Amino acid sequence: MSIADFLAGVHPWDRLPVADLGAVAAVTQPHSFAAGEAIYRAGDPLKGLYIIRSGEVEVTDPDGAPLSSLGPRNVFGERGLMRDGAALTNARAVAATEILLLPTQHFRAMIDRDAAMHDFFARSRPPRALQRSLTQTPVAALMSKAPKAVSPDTTLAEAAVIMRDDRISSLMVVKDGALCGILTTRDISARVVAERLDPDTPVSRVMTADPVTLPPDAIGSDVLHLMMERGIGHVPIVSEAGLAGVVTQTDLTRFQAESSSEIIRDAAHAPDADALADITRRIPQLLAQLVGAGHRHDVTTRLVTDIADAVTRRLLALGESHLGPAPVPYLWLACGSQGRREQTGVSDQDNVLMLSDDATEDHDAYFSDLARFVSDGLNHCGYVFCPGDMMATNPRWRQPVRIWRKYFQGWIARPDKEAQMLASVMFDLRPIGGDHSLYAGLQTETLAESARNSIFVAHMVSNSLGHAPPLGLWRGLATVRSGEHRDRIDLKLNGVVPIVDLGRIYALRGQLTAVNTRTRIESAQTAGVISASGARDLLDAYDLIAQTRLDHQALQVRRGEAPDNFMAPATLSDFERSHLRNAFVVVRTMQSALAQGRALP
Known part of the structure; x- marks a missing residue:
């Protein structure tokens, strides 16, 4: 070629x-x-x-x-x-x-x-380049959550209590649904305290009336220029429907200062788990910032995952400092989204420990304590315990390399339902901290052995088809039918997971060592496992679905909500829904080709 x-x-x-x-x-x-x-x-x-x-x-x-x-x-x-x-x-x-x-x-x-x-x-x-990205960032990506509003006749004392309790630096003053003023901590200092006004004075006497505003389609540099020109620190964002938000100097400073490299630097020097937890609380803002700056989903999730890796390695170091040096070499590995470098704003922990074959039963007490120290620390930092107990704290997932080799050989030789599930998880393993040589060769050896066993591959294919794209009848989108997420699409389980499963099967068939889903699909095309046109279609579908998921989470963060994977189709335009449905059709087409064993398109 x-x-x-x-x-x-x-x-x-x-x-x-x-x-x-x-x-x-x-x-x-x-x-x-x-x-x-x-x-x-x-x-x-x-x-x-x-x-x-x-x-x-x-x-x-x-x-x-x-x-x-x-x-x-x-x-x-x-x-x-x-x-x-x-x-x-x-x-x-x-x-x-x-x-x-x-x-x-x-x-x-x-x-x-x-x-x-x-x-x-x-x-x-390097993420520091984001410091110059205000010209590319809409104010919607910078706005604080729905701002606190009061009426003009609210007293200064009442306003001060609200600002103190909510830890905010401004209040929007609204009359008949329209913004008529803004009250800031600077106003209270300069116009209230300095002039010794009566605390019962209405805010209308002190507020900045008819403040300058910007529309939601403004960009970050518009806010910065307005602040510099007018000498102000708060800019309300007003749409035709009314008050949409407010951008403060703090929002701009946070946007320009926050980067994954700085978070990783701070994590690498954190003295304890409490300090690490303070650091990881900055991740949702980073995610919203990266999405708002137009970064592709795989760039954003890679940077977010890099932070989880750094936090894990720091906890391992702190654990060894607390417990003493490890008695034999070990390797901490991540699976799941961290293993694939695909973490978003919602992540639990999936991890295992591989120990040197020199390890004995007497050594397990040390590694049990180390696993508990790290796993508890990760949970404290927001990477919650795995509901399926796929963690190094479980003795089953804390074993010498020879046992891990037997695990893989057994799953391949006897591919029952549990074996399929476990193999799917373990094919996404990625070393994080420790002696990387313990994993060297095991992945390649396992892939080769798996690919030779047609029965195992067939079971893995069948297992991978268990997650269906959310396609309904009459060109609609199938939503969750009941519970707290009713009428929403699960963009993880029915969105990205079917593509993750496809990528894993392609890697298995082609004996490809890549773990990241996008890289697996690209490598599968290069290796001839799937055609160029099939790979392009699937990559385009993956990019759209994964980006929609991140856009949804970033919007939740900007609203002050905890990010999740459940999106209401009604929040999309007809055009967006149509394209999203087309992406799901591509995924189903690729699943059908896989199920029927025919050449992939």
Whole structure:
């Protein structure tokens, strides 16, 4: 396959016109690396953008801690190129690997010439780039929850009590449903306390009447410019229907300051679980910020998951500090959404411990205490206990490697209902902290053994079809029929989970080591497990469903609500519902092809 043909199947080059794609391919250079060979080291000048044509690349931080494992069609090195041209990480070939190198000068020329290319690679920059994203962010992504409102005849004393109890810096003053003024803590200080007004004075005497406002379609920079020009710290947002929200200086500061890198930095130095819990409480705001800034769902969930990884590693370190060094090597692994790097604003914990085969029964007391310390800490930080007890605190999921190997062999040899469920969970394992060598080879070995057992694969396929997209009759969407989520779509169980299941089956059939769902589908296309058109359709469907789920959660966060996975179809326009339904149809089509054992479209 020519370089141009290969790049035509890799995003974002697949969006380039044929002539531009040919020009890029003409200057792209193939390079080969042997297993274990360094591609570059942190601090080295980058030669260009790296695209994996075949093989596997491990990316680690400057201290050698693993960050990611990349396969064919993945791109790396862009973060350094988008900054000063120096590598921010280490990269080495895990297996014999062929790399396509787009030299630096040609990479820069490409992103300077093509705005879409620039935007794509800019999304991979360090999250601090969000400090300059107010020009791209609607005020709806910045607004505080529905602001507190009072009537003009409310007394200053009553207003002060409300502001104190609700810990807010402003009150909207509303008359006959319309905004007529705003009262801030600055007003109370300068106009009430300083002038010693009677506490029974109505707020109408002190408020800023007819405050300047902005509409919901304004952008963040509009708010900032207005604040600078008028010397104000609060801007009400008013739509035709009335008061919609308020943006404060605190909202802008939080938006510009919050980033996953800073949260991870703080987590890495947290002294205890209480401090970590304070840090993870910033995650919903980060999620809303990332979504509001236009980041793709897989970028957002990757950054959110990186925080969970950092919190887990810090708890492991704190646990060892409290309990003493581990008696034998161990490895903490995550499964579920954390394992796949797909965490959103709603996540429980799914984790296991693999111990060195040197471990004895006498060592279990230590690892039991370590597992409890970390699991309790995660729960304290908002990663609630797994309702199915899929945690390292369960002795069943805290075993030496030889036992784990027997587990997988038994599930494959005897694929009953429980074995299918457990195998599905365990195929999403990803090392988080400890001795990574304990897992080396086990995943590849298990995939190969699974793929050879046609009965096991058939059972796994059947199990994966248990989650159906929410398609109703007459081109409608099927909603939850009863309970607190009645008339809503479960965007997790009936939305993204069917696609997660499909990606896992493709990885099983192709013996693909990728764990992330999007990467699994892309790798399955490269490996010929599914066709290019089928992969594109499924990826487009996945992107729409997963993005809809994140948009829903971000909206809940901005309203001050706890995010969940249940969305009312009525909140979507007819156009949005139609496209969402089409995405679910694609998923059902791919499920049907899988069930019938025919070639995937």
